[in-house]
Amino acid sequence: MTIKLGLIGGGVMGEAILSRLLARKIYQVSEVIVSEPQEARRSFLHQRYGVSVTNDNGQMWSQVRETVILAVKPQILSAVVEEVVDKLPMEPSPLMISILAGVSLKQLENSFPGVSIVRAMPNTPATVGAGMTAICCGDHLQPIHHHIATTIFQAVGEVVEVCESLMDAVTGLSGSGPAYVALMIEALADGGVASGLPRAVAKQLALHTVLGTAKLIAETNIHPAELKDQVTSPGGTTIAGVRELERAGFRSALMEAVKAAAERSREMGVY
Numbered sequence: 001m002t003i004k005l006g007l008i009g010g011g012v013m014g015e016a017i018l019s020r021l022l023a024r025k026i027y028q029v030s031e032v033i034v035s036e037p038q039e040a041r042r043s044f045l046h047q048r049y050g051v052s053v054t055n056d057n058g059q060m061w062s063q064v065r066e067t068v069i070l071a072v073k074p075q076i077l078s079a080v081v082e083e084v085v086d087k088l089p090m091e092p093s094p095l096m097i098s099i100l101a102g103v104s105l106k107q108l109e110n111s112f113p114g115v116s117i118v119r120a121m122p123n124t125p126a127t128v129g130a131g132m133t134a135i136c137c138g139d140h141l142q143p144i145h146h147h148i149a150t151t152i153f154q155a156v157g158e159v160v161e162v163c164e165s166l167m168d169a170v171t172g173l174s175g176s177g178p179a180y181v182a183l184m185i186e187a188l189a190d191g192g193v194a195s196g197l198p199r200a201v202a203k204q205l206a207l208h209t210v211l212g213t214a215k216l217i218a219e220t221n222i223h224p225a226e227l228k229d230q231v232t233s234p235g236g237t238t239i240a241g242v243r244e245l246e247r248a249g250f251r252s253a254l255m256e257a258v259k260a261a262a263e264r265s266r267e268m269g270v271y
């Protein structure tokens with residue numbers, strides 16, 4: 001069977017995307033190869049998903065006929081380039097999709113001359129099919145490549161296309177955002193425990209409050225401020241809580257977090 005998809009780096013994000021692509025049957029198990037240096041990780045991925053595995057990026061690259069997803073840490077990029085450079089360009093060249101934070105299309109195009117490239121920023125909810133991915137496309141991308149990238153990320157959630165100058169902001173918001181929301185869920189549960197709730201109940205309440213509120217806003221398209229107004233009764237409980245949040249700079253802290261993460265993404269790239 002032809003190998004259509006190669007995954008370089010079978011870590012957190014690589015596995016998240018791989019698992020959904022197989023579950024949604026976008027690729028058959030026999031069409032996928034994962035390149036990963038850790039022996040333990042390779043056998044885990046092979047046993048769990050049935051995919052072929054290798055620790056040789058060069059060998060993997062020469063086998064793949066359609067798409068390579070690059071999912072290593074940005075600091076590992078140059079090591080990967082060295083391992084595949086003598087295989088470039090290959091005819092027909094596979095599409096390369098990079099999910100590396102901060103690494104620009106220009107850097108990628110210089111590193112992989114002649115290869116069609118899509119830069120993407122997914123997030124960890126991709127694991128459960130609720131991801132949010134922004135993509136931007138390199139020059140001379142063929143319509144088929146655009147179609148492949150969109151199909152891959154639609155299999156793990158929602159997709160939006162942006163111009164590259166917005167990718168650092170995307171990274172600061174939706175790429176890093178699951179960590180901010182996880183902190184919020186943890187803190188809400190802690191607040192429940194501080195108010196006397198058992199831990200398990202507090203966690204359930206916190207989790208479903210966040211989940212339910214997101215679903216309500218998504219499905220009704222209500223403005224978040226209007227929803228807040230609907231919950232806050234005059235002189236009631238909610239406004240007492242909101243007042244504390246404002247006093248602690250809650251909204252400003254979130255805005256600064258997104259800006260700091262976007263700035264860090266910018267620092268990691270060369271344009």
Ligand SMILES: NC(=O)C1=CN([C@@H]2O[C@H](COP(=O)(O)OP(=O)(O)OC[C@H]3O[C@@H](n4cnc5c(N)ncnc54)[C@H](OP(=O)(O)O)[C@@H]3O)[C@@H](O)[C@H]2O)C=CC1
Nearest residue numbers: 009010011012013035036038071072073074099100101122
């Ligand atoms: N985590 C997230 O929420 C998101 C991450 N990203 C981006 O995704 C990329 C991967 O992140 P993440 O999955 O969290 O990182 P992980 O460390 O979990 O995964 C990277 C994997 O690549 C492996 N690896 C290291 N060197 C090589 C090599 N030469 N060839 C092939 N594989 C190699 C690592 O092995 P080992 O552990 O042995 O080094 C590891 O298993 C990053 O660039 C990040 O910016 C994008 C969106 C969200």
Ligand SMILES: O=C(O)[C@@H]1CCC=N1
Nearest residue numbers: 101171174175176177
């Ligand atoms: O923290 C990081 O660098 C990666 C990119 C987006 C989410 N995690």
